[in-house]
Amino acid sequence: MNLPLSQQSDAELASSALAGQQSAYGELMRRHRDGVFRLARGHVGDATEALDITQETFIAAFAALTRYDGARPFRLWIARIAINKCHDWARRRAVRRFFTFARPIEEAVAVADDALTPERELQSRAELAQIHAAIAALPANLKDVLLLRTIEGMSQAEAAQALGVSEKAVETRLYRARNKLAEQLRDVGVVRV
Helix, strand or coil: CCHHHHHHCCCHHHHHCCCCCCCHHHHHHHHHHHHHHHHHHHHHHHHHHHHHHHHHHHHHHCHHHCCCCCCCCHHHHHHHHHHHHHHHHHHHHHHHHHHHCCCCCCHHHCCCCCCCCCCHHHHHHHHHHHHHHHHCCCHHHHHHHHHHHHHHHCHHHHHHHHCCCCHHHHHHHHHHHHHHHHHHHHCCCCCCC
């Protein structure tokens, strides 16, 4: 007797999806879409763009599902695809900005807590936008590590595996990312010394 989809492992779901079971694709997406979205949102600083990247990630992942190694965590495999999609987005954005003078990411709208007073909400939105912009402005190798470790809660070993680097490299990059982020936020007045 087959287990319900919700009780199957990611590897079992991948096998079922490859065998043509559409609901297995849906279950894989349900399990991993929030993590992919958070990763993309942290990378690009914009919820709408992050949603597009999330969709592109799953389209690419399902198209390449035959290359997924069921012995490895699906979460790490799809995180790597999401990071690649974020890098693609950044390259496309740089080209668009060059040719069309696109608006900078610092002007992206951020979501704030609805329970705040209007004045505090305005301040909170501005600070959140500055934080997203500061994260998005980090070099890709620092941003990837920061998002995987702090937003996605991956262990040092998992982040190293997802990025194809050593654990020491993850540790070093995370340290540098945090310092650079703190410095950028101090410069714009979000973090006060």
